[in-house]
Each structure stands twice: as C-alpha cells, then as structure tokens.
Amino acid sequence: xxxxxxxxxxxxxxxxxxxxxxxxxxxxxxxxxxxxxxxxxxxxxxxxxxxxxxxxxxxxxxxxxxxxxxxxxxxxxxxxxxxxxxxxxxxxxxxxxxxxxxxxxxxxxxxxxxxxxxxxxxxxxxxxxxxxxxxxxxxxxxxxxxxxxxxxxxxxxxxxxxxxxxxxxxxxxxxxxxxxxxxxxxxxxxxxxxxxxxxxxxxxxxxxxxxxxxxxxxxxxxxxxxxxxxxxxxxxxxxxxxxxxxxxxxxxxxxxxxxxxxxxxxxxxxxxxxxxxxxxxxxxxxxxxxxxxxxxxxxxxxxxxxxxxxxxxxxxxxxxxxxxxxxxxxxxxxxxxxxxxxxxxxxxxxxxxxxxxxxxxxxxxxxxxxxxxxxxxxxxxxxxxxxxxxxxxxxxxxxxxxxxxxxxxxxxxxxxxxxxxxxxxxxxxxxxxxxxxxxxxxxxxxxxxxxxxxxxxxxxxxxxxxxxxxxxxxxxxxxxxxxxxxxxxxxxxxxxxxxxxxxxxx
Amino acid sequence: xxxxxxxxxxxxxxxxxxxxxxxxxxxxxxxxxxxxxxxxxxxxxxxxxxxxxxxxxxxxxxxxxxxxxxxxxxxxxxxxxxxxxxxxxxxxxxxxxxxxxxxxxxxxxxxxxxxx
Numbered sequence: 279x280x281x282x283x284x285x286x287x288x289x290x291x292x293x294x295x296x297x298x299x300x301x302x303x304x305x306x307x308x309x310x311x312x313x314x315x316x317x318x319x320x321x322x323x324x325x326x327x328x329x330x331x332x333x334x335x336x337x338x339x340x341x342x343x344x345x346x347x348x349x350x351x352x353x354x355x356x357x358x359x360x361x362x363x364x365x366x367x368x369x370x371x372x373x374x375x376x377x378x379x380x381x382x383x384x385x386x387x388x389x390x391x392x393x394x395x396x397x398x399x400x401x402x403x404x405x406x407x408x409x410x411x412x413x414x415x416x417x418x419x420x421x422x423x424x425x426x427x428x429x430x431x432x433x434x435x436x437x438x439x440x441x442x443x444x445x446x447x448x449x450x451x452x453x454x455x456x457x458x459x460x461x462x463x464x465x466x467x468x469x470x471x472x473x474x475x476x477x478x479x480x481x482x483x484x485x486x487x488x489x490x491x492x493x494x495x496x497x498x499x500x501x502x503x504x505x506x507x508x509x510x511x512x513x514x515x516x517x518x519x520x521x522x523x524x525x526x527x528x529x530x531x532x533x534x535x536x537x538x539x540x541x542x543x544x545x546x547x548x549x550x551x552x553x554x555x556x557x558x559x560x561x562x563x564x565x566x567x568x569x570x571x572x573x574x575x576x577x578x579x580x581x582x583x584x585x586x587x588x589x590x591x592x593x594x595x596x597x598x599x600x601x602x603x604x605x606x607x608x609x610x611x612x613x614x615x616x617x618x619x620x621x622x623x624x625x626x627x628x629x630x631x632x633x634x635x636x637x638x639x640x641x642x643x644x645x646x647x648x649x650x651x652x653x654x655x656x657x658x659x660x661x662x663x664x665x666x667x668x669x670x671x672x673x674x675x676x677x678x679x680x681x682x683x684x685x686x687x688x689x690x691x692x693x694x695x696x697x698x699x700x701x702x703x704x705x706x707x708x709x710x711x712x713x714x715x716x717x718x719x720x721x722x723x724x725x726x727x728x729x730x731x732x733x734x735x736x737x738x739x740x741x742x743x744x745x746x747x748x749x750x751x752x753x754x755x756x757x758x759x760x761x762x763x764x765x766x767x768x769x770x771x772x773x774x775x776x777x778x779x780x781x782x783x784x
Numbered sequence: 785x786x787x788x789x790x791x792x793x794x795x796x797x798x799x800x801x802x803x804x805x806x807x808x809x810x811x812x813x814x815x816x817x818x819x820x821x822x823x824x825x826x827x828x829x830x831x832x833x834x835x836x837x838x839x840x841x842x843x844x845x846x847x848x849x850x851x852x853x854x855x856x857x858x859x860x861x862x863x864x865x866x867x868x869x870x871x872x873x874x875x876x877x878x879x880x881x882x883x884x885x886x887x888x889x890x891x892x893x894x895x896x897x898x899x900x
Contacts, residue, residue, distance in 0.1 A: 409855055409858070413858065413862070416862045416866070420865065420866070420869065423869060423873075427873075427876075431880075432880045432881055435873070435876055435877045435880040435881060436877065436881060436887070438873060439809065439870075439873055439874065439877045439886060440886065442866075442869065442870050442873055443804070443812055443816065443870065443886070446816050446820075446866055446867075446870060447804060447816070447819070449862075449863075449866070450800075450816075450819045450820060450822075450823045453823045453826075453827055453859055454823055454826055456827070456855070457823070457826045457827040457829075457830040457852075457855075458830070460827075460830045460831075460851070460852065460855070461829075461830035461831075461832075466851075
C-alpha cells in the first residue's frame with residue numbers, strides 16, 4: 279500500500295470525479311456536496327501523508343505498471359511536488375466548501391469538474407515524464423474550460439472562447455517542442471532528458487535549444503508571463519469567483535514546470551545548453567512585474583485587481599526561478615504557497631463583498647455599505663496585509679526572504695527597485711480599494727434582510743481556511759522555511775534527481 | 785521523402801497560423817485543426833522517417849521507433865476532443881454574442897461595410 283501512496287493524489291480526485299457523476303451523488307445535491315467535500319479532504323489527507331513520507335524518507339519514485347524509467351512513465355514525489363499537491367488539496371477543500379453555499383447550483387457538474395481539475399493539477403506536479411505532463415495539462419485545461427463556463431453569461435463566453443483558442447495553440451506548440459526534443463534526445467523522461475542533454479553534440483544542440491525555448495513559450499502562456507499574460511485578467515475576472523480562486527493554482531503549474539525544466543533539464547549541468555533560458559526568463563519576469571503593477575493600479579474592480587496581483591506574483595516567481603540559486607528557489611517556494619492562498623482568499627472576499635453591495639458589485643466606487651462589515655472587513659484587511667507584504671503576516675516574510683535571496687547576486691540593481699516599486703503600487707491600490715469599498719458609502723438605505731446575502735457558514739469556513747493560512751505560515755515559519763530550503767536543495771541536486779529516477783523505482 | 789514531408793508540415797503550419805489570425809471563429813477553428821494535423825505529422829517524424837520497418841522487435845533487423853506512434857495517437861485523441869469542444873463553444877458564442885467575431889463584437893469597419 280505504502281508504495282502506491284504516490285499515485286493517490288491523482289487517483290483519489292479521479293475516483294471522486296467519476297463517483298460524483300453517478301447516483302446517488304449525481305441526483306441529490308446534498309449528498310453530492312457532502313461527498314465532494316469528503317473527497318477533497320481525503321485528497322488532502324493523502325497529500326499530507328505523502329508529504330510526511332517524503333520528508334522522512336526522501337523522494338519517492340513510482341513506476342506506473344512497474345515499467346522502470348526511462349522506458350515507462352514514472353511519478354516522482356519529491357519535496358517540491360508533494361508540497362504543491364498539498365497546496366492544491368487545501369485549495370480544493372476551500373473551494374468545494376465555498377461552492378456548497380450555492381455556486382454549484384448555477385450550472386451542472388461543478389463538483390466533478392473541480393475534482394477533475396485537481397486531478398490534472400496534481401498529475402502535472404507529480405509526473406516525471408514530459409509527455410505525461412502534456413496529458414495532465416490537457417486534463418486540467420479541459421476541466422478549466424468547463425469550469426470557466428460554469429454559470430456564465432455573455433462576457434464569460436467571449437473570455438472562454440479566447441482562453442480556449444489560446445490554450446489550444448499552446449498545446450500545439452507544446453507538442454512541437456516535445457517532438458523536437460524527442461527527436462534529438464530520444465527520451466521524454468525528465469531525468470533522462472537532463473542526463474542526455476549533457477552529451478549532445480553538433481547541430482543537435484541547436485535543435486534541443488529550439489525545443490527548450492518553445493517549451494518556454496508554452497509555460498509562459500500557462501503561467502501568464504508577459505507578453506502572453508493578456509488572457510488572464512479577463513478570464514479570471516469573468517469566471518465565477520470560486521472558480522477564479524481555484525484557478526489561482528493554475529498559473530503556478532506553469533511556474534512549476536519552468537522550475538523543473540530550466541533547473542533540472544536545462545540547468546547548470548546541461549553542458550552547452552546550461553541556463554539557456556535564464557536571460558529570457560529574467561527580463562520577461564521583470565517586465566511582467568511592471569505590467570502587473572500598472573494593471574493593479576488601473577483596476578476598476580476588486581476581482582480585476584486580484585487577477586493583476588496574480589500576474590505580479592507570477593513575475594516575482596519567475597524572476598526567482600531565473601536567479602537559479604538554492605536560496606532564491608527556497609524563497610520562491612515559500613512565496614508560491616503564500617501567494618496562491620492569498621489570491622484565492624481575495625477572489626472569495628471580492629465575491630462576498632460584491633454580493634452584499636447590490637448593483638455596484640465589487641467595483642471600486644462608493645456604494646451601499648456591506649451588511650457584515652466586521653467579518654468581511656476583517657477578512658479583507660488580513661488578506662490585504664498579506665498580499666501587500668506588511669508585517670506581521672506571511673507576505674512580509676516572503677518579501678524579506680526573496681529580497682535577501684537576490685541581494686548578493688548581480689540582479690539586485692534591477693530586481694529591488696522594480697519589486698519594491700511594484701509593492702508600493704500594490705499597497706496604494708489595495709488600500710484605496712479597501713477604503714472605498716468599506717468606508718465610502720452612499721446614503722442609500724441599507725438593503726432589506728432578503729437582499730443582504732449574509733455570508734453562508736460554508737463560505738465563512740472556506741474563507742477562514744484561506745485567510746488563516748497566512749498567520750499559520752508565520753507561526754510555523756521556522757519549519758516551513760526549513761522545508762522550503764530542503765525542497766530547493768533537492769531541486770538543485772542534479773545528480774541526486776537523475777540517479778533517483780533512473781535507478782530507483784519500485 | 786524528407787523534403788516532401790517537411791514542406792507538407794511547413795505548409796500546414798503556415799495555413800494554420802494564417803487562419804488562426806483571422807477574426808471569425810470558423811476560420812480560427814479550421815486553423816486550429818490544420819495546426820493539429822501539422823503537429824501530428826511532426827510528432828510522427830520525430831521517430832525518423834523510414835521505409836519497410838515495422839515497430840515490432842525480432843521480425844527484422846531494423847525496426848521503427850514505436851513511441852512517436854503512441855504519442856501521435858494520444859495527441860490525435862486529445863486534439864479531437866479539444867476541437868469538438870471549441871466548435872461547440874464557437875456555436876455558443878455565436879448564439880450568445882450575436883456574431884462570430886472572436887472579440888464578441890464587430891469592429892466599426894466591418895459594421896460600415898455591412899451597411900453599405
């Protein structure tokens with residue numbers, strides 16, 4: 279049983295998705311909701327057990343069908359991927375709880391789709407095979423297409439159409455990149471690719487470079503890196519907020535793939551191709567931070583603002599990936615966990631605020647006062663402090679750490695001013711949004727009890743999970759930062775990664 | 785054979801990219817289909833082009849690489865599903881938005897043309 283644990287974070291959501299489609303879950307809404315939350319919790323439990331297992335015994339390699347690498351497909355549960363599956367599972371629990379308050383009635387099959395999305399995301403994190411990564415990308419994308427249309431209106435269709443077309447082109451480019459790399463390297467197993475890249479000679483080097491940089495295009499599209507980020511604000515702002523909160527993990531899949539490919543396969547040990555994408559990643563990341571910050575300042579409503587915050591966080595993460603040091607990767611991992619949770623929390627808060635403000639919705643203008651200022655205001659201020667990076671919450675630790683990690687590199691002259699100015703922009707925009715939303719009330723009478731849309735206990739619970747994650751990240755900052763360092767060390771341990779996959783496997 | 789094959793893939797990609805850059809959903813869907821054909825052919829060729837080689841061990845001296853064929857099969861299945869989805873979405877977009885423009889609205893130039 280224990281050696282099959284690695285596959286559980288993928289199998290459980292798949293099972294959940296299928297079971298939720300069948301009776302009795304398919305017909306009865308109540309049973310479906312309960313079952314969905316239970317399955318999300320089970321996935322979380324499996325991920326946490328796997329996390330402990332990996333922490334105590336090192337990375338696990340699971341060869342599917344017992345075909346050992348590089349011939350078969352392997353699942354690699356290393357510290358980074360299990361951390362991210364755990365993060366996904368937490369997000370899954372919060373979103374399934376939140377949707378139970380009524381969002382799942384707006385269209386068919388919310389809960390099964392949510393689990394299929396988790397299946398795709400977890401699969402992308404755990405797989406050790408490039409083509410398998412493509413397959414899991416498609417799984418998560420098709421679930422995301424359907425979720426995007428969930429309960430949608432006209433604007434939704436437009437945003438979804440553009441999102442789907444863009445991603446289909448992205449898939450085609452991904453396949454071309456994989457074909458090129460396979461043609462040159464003769465393998466698609468990531469560890470084996472990393473091993474083979476070092477032995478390339480002659481023209482093959484250029485072909486591999488083309489393949490590797492085409493992959494960069496795909497990951498930049500998934501991760502919303504400039505100039506392929508334009509789909510994100512519209513898509514996230516038109517999707518249901520609970521779906522947008524769930525999508526907070528999807529850009530991170532792109533960033534994760536960049537970490538993997540440009541640290542392991544085309545990292546420091548790749549011979550002639552070592553660090554070939556670093557220049558691109560670095561400048562694109564800096565530009566992404568700038569454009570994201572401008573977007574944050576220009577946002578007219580809270581959801582667009584949050585979507586632009588996601589872009590800033592992607593830029594920051596990719597910049598850290600480009601630095602390619604253990605410290606920077608550790609900071610990136612801590613920042614990734616923090617930013618995913620807080621952007622999900624902000625999407626949910628934006629939704630709750632919008633429900634209680636009637637027609638003004640979440641637009642940042644004067645409007646009706648919210649019915650529960652203490653609860654929503656409290657949630658908002660916690661999330662705001664976190665996302666801005668003010669003490670005492672997790673954003674501050676993440677910010678200090680990533681500034682520290684870039685301090686001794688040659689990048690400091692560019693990164694510090696850009697990042698700190700972007701933080702200032704975020705501070706201004708978020709505080710303006712908060713003060714307008716909560717304090718600039720028109721004198722219109724408060725809504726009737728029926729229109730108040732008080733926060734449902736399930737929503738409250740989901741919000742609580744996401745918002746308290748930030749204080750938790752502070753209280754347990756010691757063990758967590760140790761774990762992030764451990765993860766980053768493992769990520770940069772080239773020889774260890776390659777030998778583990780190629781020789782291990784049960 | 786290589787030249788013919790490569791030009792075929794190149795031509796398909798060219799047509800695909802050209803069509804994807806059109807403003808209406810139907811050409812875009814056609815373009816996506818062409819692009820996926822090109823991608824499938826390209827993937828197939830990543831196992832090298834060869835004549836009279838089976839992808840079976842032990843029947844002949846030379847054998848073809850079976851992996852690209854498996855990859856192409858997967859890519860075809862996924863591509864087919866995605867195309868079906870985008871077609872349905874395009875139809876829904878036509879119904880919801882009242883036109884088949886990818887932006888959901890006619891540009892002013894097109895409008896005046898329609899009036900004239």
